[in-house]
Structure formats: structure tokens, C-alpha cells
Amino acid sequence: MKEDNKLISEKLKESEEKYRLIIENAQEGIWTIDNDGYTTFVNERMAVILGYKVEEMIGKHLFTVVNQERVILTNNHLDQWKRGFTETQDFQILRKDGKQMYFMAKPSAIIDDNGNYNGTLICATDITERKIAEKKLKKSETKYRSLFDNMLEGVALCKIIVDENDDPVDFIYLEVNDAFERLTGLEKNRTIGERVSELIPNIKDSEPNLFAIYGKVALTGETTKFEIFFEPLKIWLLISVYSIKRGYFVAVFDNITERKKAEEVIKKERERAEKYLDLAG
Incomplete structure (x- = not known):
């Protein structure tokens, strides 16, 4: 029995290590927050996107990385996630250096053993360059539309x-x-x-x-x-x-x-x- 438990423990540890390595080396950011919006985990990629070290992110509230004028919108996102909303969303954030960033977020509710909401897992892809390109294109289109019309x-x-x-x-x-x-x-x-x-x-x-x-x-x-x-x-x-x-x-x-x-x-x-x-x- 002890040998069986030891084997199960080793397999579990091996599995956890495998998934830890996958998460740590993922090309997209992984971010988990608790049911109050405080950070409980980020992988290295997510920390890089935000401009922080991993340890600096732990305990940081979601509101601290968004513009003040977007706090209400962010709070609405939190309410949606608590209700099980899982659709991909474009999210606007501030890096540690104050630079505005955009990422595409895919939220998933974390449910405990009793079926209660216990936070959100966010898979994030940095789309800042795409957003900047879209803004430049829109500006260019507006400019040439004006020339076209006049x-x-x-x-x-x-x-x-x-x-x-x-x-x-x-x-x-x-x-x-x-x-x-x-x-x-x-x-x-x-x-x-x-x-x-x-x-x-x-x-x-x-x-x-x-x-x-x-x-x-x-x-x-x-x-x-x-x-x-x-x-x-x-x-x-x-x-x-x-x-x-x-x-x-x-x-x-x-x-x-x-x-x-x-x-x-x-x-x-x-x-x-x-x-x-x-x-x-």
C-alpha cells in the first residue's frame, strides 16, 4: 500500500513538473487571480509582457495594471469572469514603465472542489504591435479618405x-x-x-x-x-x-x-x- 502511494505520489509529482515546465515556457502569458482580483500566479512570459519580475506580480491587484479610466470596465470583466464568461477579449493594460500594452485574453473560471468560483485563469497573447498597426492603418485610411472625398x-x-x-x-x-x-x-x-x-x-x-x-x-x-x-x-x-x-x-x-x-x-x-x-x- 505504501509502495502504491509512493508510486502515485511520484507520478503526481512528475505530472506537476511536466505541466509546470509547459506553463513556464509557454509563448503566451499565463495569469491567475483570486476571486477578489489579486494575482496568485504569473508565468515568466506574462511577467515579461507586464514588465515586472514574477515575484513582483504576486499579490498585485488587476486594477494596478490598468488606466484609471478603465477600472470600471475592468471591474465589469471581473464580474463576467465570476459568472463563467469565457469569450476571448482584447484587454488594455499598463506596463511597469507606464507603456500602454494590449493583449488578447482568454479567461477560464477556477472552480474549487465544492463548485465555488475561486478565481480566474487568464491565457494572454501580446497583441500590442497589431493594435499599433491597426491604429496607424486607421489614421492612414482617415487621411486618404479625406483626400479621396475632397x-x-x-x-x-x-x-x-x-x-x-x-x-x-x-x-x-x-x-x-x-x-x-x-x-x-x-x-x-x-x-x-x-x-x-x-x-x-x-x-x-x-x-x-x-x-x-x-x-x-x-x-x-x-x-x-x-x-x-x-x-x-x-x-x-x-x-x-x-x-x-x-x-x-x-x-x-x-x-x-x-x-x-x-x-x-x-x-x-x-x-x-x-x-x-x-x-x-
Whole structure:
């Protein structure tokens, strides 16, 4: 019996040692808190994320590593964990040096032998770099969205539609800027998500070459620039077209109707002047 107990004790110790090594060497942080929010354990990785030594973390309350304005939110997290909430959450914390960090936390309730809540085990992954990148991307998107919306030229991002023979037959407006509406008269909100054939029903008959041009750019990546009298809207357009990826194209255009009218007036005046010179000669 003693030998059996000794064997069980050795196996238990061996098992505990194995899992201790796994936890200590895990690439994600392991953090346990008691039912009042005080730290009872962190592994080396968790301590590194927080900027503390392991022994400094023991007994530290969860509130001491969050911004003061996030204490209420953190307290809500604690209440959720006590109720068995286990969904992954993004968590914002402060390192010992005051640097703001983010980690993705997966909580699991610790239940004692009597079925009572006895704390929370948190598996944490440092996602600070990802969050910083997301913020920079959002800032960049805001900047370029502002430029996009305030451009004087009209811009349309479109997806080409082809038939079974891969021939362009239509295209969908995915995004247009404010100048698009001003220059074409087509309402921005009613244009996005619509096929051009639905917005301008007779376009296939009046502008058959337009589909071929846009289709070639979208399917080959070749850029082009051209002037066209757009019959459905009775305007002249100068259009530059390029592709961002296969099947899509961006058209940047300006309404050059007034320029064309001026050129026509100049042309007629020149012809009239030449005619008078011929008569005078």
C-alpha cells in the first residue's frame, strides 16, 4: 500500500513538473487571480509582457495594471469572469514603465472542489504591435479618405463583370467620391453597389467601347488615358484608368466639356480667320 502511494505520489509529482515546465515556457502569458482580483500566479512570459519580475506580480491587484479610466470596465470583466464568461477579449493594460500594452485574453473560471468560483485563469497573447498597426492603418485610411472625398477629380472604384467568354459586359460601382456626383450628376448614395447598366440603361448601346476599355484595364492591369464624349450624360470626360488587382479598375476623370466648347469656339474662329485671309489674298 505504501509502495502504491509512493508510486502515485511520484507520478503526481512528475505530472506537476511536466505541466509546470509547459506553463513556464509557454509563448503566451499565463495569469491567475483570486476571486477578489489579486494575482496568485504569473508565468515568466506574462511577467515579461507586464514588465515586472514574477515575484513582483504576486499579490498585485488587476486594477494596478490598468488606466484609471478603465477600472470600471475592468471591474465589469471581473464580474463576467465570476459568472463563467469565457469569450476571448482584447484587454488594455499598463506596463511597469507606464507603456500602454494590449493583449488578447482568454479567461477560464477556477472552480474549487465544492463548485465555488475561486478565481480566474487568464491565457494572454501580446497583441500590442497589431493594435499599433491597426491604429496607424486607421489614421492612414482617415487621411486618404479625406483626400479621396475632397479631390477635384471624380474617382470611381469598380468591379468588372464578364460573361462566360470572359468578355466585359458590365461593371459595379464599389466606391465613388463626392466629385463623382458633382461631375456626373449621379447621386453618390444611389450609385455605390449598383451596376452601371442599371444606373444608365442605354449605356451599352451608346458607349460600347467603354466596356472594352475598362475590361482590358481590369483584366490585364494595363493603364490608359482617353477623352470621350459621354453621350448618356451629354458631357466630355478626360478619363485615366488603372487596376488595383485583377477584375477591378479605378477611373479618375474630369469633366472637360467647357474646355471642349472653348476649343470648338477657337477652332471656328481660326477657320473663319483663315477664310477671310484666303478671300483677302
